[in-house]
Amino acid sequence: MSRKANSVAVGIFVVLTVTLATVLLVLFSGNPWWSPKQRFVLLYDSSIHGLNVGAPVTLKGVRVGQVSDIYPRLYGDNTAVLNTVTIEIDESILKDSTHDSSPLSAQTLIDRGLRAQLRQQSLLTGLLYVDVDFEPNKPRETKPFATDYPQLPTTPTNLEQLSRDLEAVDLNALMSDLQLAVNGASRLLNDPELQQLAGNLNASLEKVDTTVQTLERTLANLASNYSAVAGDARTFLSGLESDSTAALNKINETLDNLQSSTEAFETFADNAAFLSSDDSPLLYNLNNAATGLNQASDQLRELSNLLNRKPEVLIYGRTEEE
Known part of the structure; x- marks a missing residue:
């Protein structure tokens, strides 16, 4: 009986020791799990495959938060299905050093140009993360729907921007213009007058070559005659x-x-x-x-x-x- 009590006491001691070590590790590791968070919602009408819960949120390459929730949701009388991404950002990072130590409000951050963009963590894994930055010159892309947290404007990825630019190009008009250009070039190259012009140009070049040769001979004769005349003049x-x-x-x-x-x-x-x-x-x-x-x-x-x-x-x- 005493041996059984000792085993229970040892087990309780081990559990308490592990718990205390975990608490101390959390306290001194600087991981602010219980620190205040600023939450934002990102809405996407395209695929966000590769973005998982726990994915990092970075600012200028420094991790400032994480993705806390991802789910599809119906908006606008159940007619629009949007991928809803909730991110958490440490409030201690969202402070203005020129004012008091209180964190800036979500609307102030948005007005100052805070934007979110999906980026790849690795080309091999295809995993995504959220990069936030202050880009007031870029357009704000938000959806006209109510959300649980302030909606943070997003900017398209480079691939999405390229796709949009290609979609904006009128391919039919481009192909039509290209076809007209090809037809015009074909008519020009097959024009008999152009072919005759090439022959005439060839003949003209031959005449020019003959004229140049004659001129060279004439100049040589003039040079020799000038030398003779100059000698006679000197003698005279x-x-x-x-x-x-x-x-x-x-x-x-x-x-x-x-x-x-x-x-x-x-x-x-x-x-x-x-x-x-x-x-x-x-x-x-x-x-x-x-x-x-x-x-x-x-x-x-x-x-x-x-x-x-x-x-x-x-x-x-x-x-x-x-």
Whole structure:
């Protein structure tokens, strides 16, 4: 009897120990099972296969709650069957640090742009979770039905958005336009004028090629002729320079002799001044002769200057401007 009582006492002690350990584990693990929750309802008119009770609810990748209930429900006089998802979010997370420590109301969170979206946990398992975030620029998708908790607006998944975009495309009009484009291209490619145009273009290109070859030969001939002409011109100018130099030397020599003669004549005229009076014909003639010699000397000097500037005058002569 004593042994049986000891067994019962040991069993009770073990149960109490396990219970106490569980309570302590819950207390110190930080899992707020008894902390206040903010509950929202999500309504979906499409399949939510892969979303289970207990699935995480995340905000910016951090778990802030879980899915507490999932069930289909009839709304609108039993004409609309919607998947109803209830989620729980820890109220301690839904606080505004700029105000007091009281949690924000559900309507305030919704007005600030809180939205929910289904996302995949893994491509292999196909399991889903709920991601919430503040996206005020995205449209609010809610159903016009009364719910047990505030209805949190949802945003479509990427696949749903793609499906909606494809449904919005008028495929019949697109196919009709595509058919018209194909028919137009076929008519253009089979047009005899286009085929003839291709032949004419080919012939034109051949003519252009021939013209380019002829032009290249002509330019080569011009280059060789230019080289020959340039050589002849250089030879001619060299000869002209030597001839003009010799002519200038002779003219300078003549000018020197003429200058000496003029000076001698002037000396002679001065010495012979006493032979006649101021109105003597001899003196008058002598003065005229001296003037003529001076003019001749000036003309020769001008000719010398002209030959210095333009030696080709000896060959081509003076122009009207000169």
